[in-house]
Amino acid sequence: MNYETVRETDPAVADALDGELQRQRDTLAMIASENHVSPAVLEAQGSALTNKYAEGYPGKRYYAGCEYADEVEQLAIDRAKELWGAEHVNVQPHSGTQANMGVYLAMLDAGDKILSLDLNHGGHLSHGHPANFTGQLYEVEQYVVDEETGYIDYEGLHAQAEEFEPDIIVSGYSAYPREVDFERVQETADAVGALHLADIAHITGLVAGGVHESPVGVADFVTGSTHKTIRAGRGGIIMTSEEYADDIDKAVFPGGQGGPLMHNIAGKAVGFKEALEPEFDDYAAQVVENAKVLGETLEGHGFELVSGGTDTHLVLVDLRPSHPDTTGGDAEEALEEVGLVLNANTVPGETRSPFNPSGIRAGTPALTTRGMGTEEMEQVGDLIARVVDAPDDADVKAEAAAEIDELTDAFPLYE
Numbered sequence: 001m002n003y004e005t006v007r008e009t010d011p012a013v014a015d016a017l018d019g020e021l022q023r024q025r026d027t028l029a030m031i032a033s034e035n036h037v038s039p040a041v042l043e044a045q046g047s048a049l050t051n052k053y054a055e056g057y058p059g060k061r062y063y064a065g066c067e068y069a070d071e072v073e074q075l076a077i078d079r080a081k082e083l084w085g086a087e088h089v090n091v092q093p094h095s096g097t098q099a100n101m102g103v104y105l106a107m108l109d110a111g112d113k114i115l116s117l118d119l120n121h122g123g124h125l126s127h128g129h130p131a132n133f134t135g136q137l138y139e140v141e142q143y144v145v146d147e148e149t150g151y152i153d154y155e156g157l158h159a160q161a162e163e164f165e166p167d168i169i170v171s172g173y174s175a176y177p178r179e180v181d182f183e184r185v186q187e188t189a190d191a192v193g194a195l196h197l198a199d200i201a202h203i204t205g206l207v208a209g210g211v212h213e214s215p216v217g218v219a220d221f222v223t224g225s226t227h228k229t230i231r232a233g234r235g236g237i238i239m240t241s242e243e244y245a246d247d248i249d250k251a252v253f254p255g256g257q258g259g260p261l262m263h264n265i266a267g268k269a270v271g272f273k274e275a276l277e278p279e280f281d282d283y284a285a286q287v288v289e290n291a292k293v294l295g296e297t298l299e300g301h302g303f304e305l306v307s308g309g310t311d312t313h314l315v316l317v318d319l320r321p322s323h324p325d326t327t328g329g330d331a332e333e334a335l336e337e338v339g340l341v342l343n344a345n346t347v348p349g350e351t352r353s354p355f356n357p358s359g360i361r362a363g364t365p366a367l368t369t370r371g372m373g374t375e376e377m378e379q380v381g382d383l384i385a386r387v388v389d390a391p392d393d394a395d396v397k398a399e400a401a402a403e404i405d406e407l408t409d410a411f412p413l414y415e
Contacts, residue, residue: 001414025413028380028404030342032314032363033202035231036413038274045233045267053259057249072266079272083208084216086239091268092252092260093236096201096225097126102238103197103221106251108167110137115166118142120346122176124199147349150307151178158188165192172199175345175361177310182215197221203312205229208275209284212312220244226268229287229313229365230275233267283368287313290364293374297381306347314363318347323388329356334391339404340383370411
């Protein structure tokens with residue numbers, strides 16, 4: 001990754017690419033939605049398929065010269081079916097949000113009703129936030145987690161669905177640290193005559209690796225991102241039954257997108273192949289174990305975890321009980337200064353602005369990809385605690401930065 005050709009053409013971009021590569025090598029990536037893909041996935045995404053328009057689907061394109069595009073897309077589809085056990089797969093969505101858009105366009109009319117988790121309680125913008133197209137086109141009500149336990153209140157969700165009578169219920173979340181009971185959500189959807197969309201954007205890899213319950217075959221639609229815990233090419237995916245296959249495909253193209261990003265689909269195909277190897281199950285299990293140890297370490301330092309722990313790849317920390325004068329933004333900034341990158345996050349019962357909320361969210365997928373285990377998670381938890389306890393102490397931050405340098409040197413990235 002020396003970007004020599006780019007440097008000859010555009011030194012400014014080459015400098016930025018060099019800087020980003022070095023930033024990733026020298027920092028601990030703990031944003032829960034980020035990961036490090038393999039060199040093979042990077043190579044596929046930088047391939048000559050960047051040049052190819054392939055509107056349509058394998059065997060049914062609107063342009064000539066698509067024989068290799070067809071081959072790559074079909075490989076991605078077939079591998080996704082094997083990974084998740086889905087009847088029908090569409091790998092063309094450019095992102096997880098556009099995967100959700102494909103389902104909404106296929107199954108809803110403007111003004112139809114969506115019931116989804118509130119963003120402050122761990123939901124996602126594309127589930128109905130008023131700033132998103134979903135909140136502008138559809139009537140949305142949102143359910144919440146129990147603020148005392150941090151768990152989804154499935155009984156409350158059921159009662160709310162009976163009263164609201166939604167057309168679709170959305171499960172799957174962006175900042176919920178517990179395993180989702182997709183079958184209970186499906187029971188509610190069946191009871192009120194609603195469809196069920198399970199958005200597994202964050203946990204695609206955990207489901208594929210067998211360490212989280214799968215909604216495939218339970219929910220009517222399963223959407224996800226392909227670049228988070230699954231470590232494949234950047235983009236989205238929709239999985240459903242043959243009953244809805246044609247509707248979904250038409251909603252993605254031509255309904256919401258034109259030509260697919262074939263180079264990204266190549267990256268998806270390569271990443272899915274990697275995830276079919278037995279080693280990936282070990283990786284997924286280690287991601288979850290690392291998150292548990294990270295959470296336990298933070299609790300040992302007096303931090304309060306939303307729901308009291310985690311079943312997944314992330315921990316969500318409510319800073320208010322332990323650090324009432326420290327915002328999530330304060331913690332994020334101090335940690336980034338020493339080379340640990342996570343994000344400020346809203347928490348249930350949020351009392352601050354979403355631009356500077358009361359929590360932080362930390363994930364373990366990227367550190368696990370680098371080869372780190374539970375011993376390193378204990379060290380990372382200690383580092384987070386020391387910096388957040390003394391965000392303005394230059395000596396503390398210098399010591400933390402030195403330890404992080406040692407960790408990144410011991411677990412190199414893209415050598």
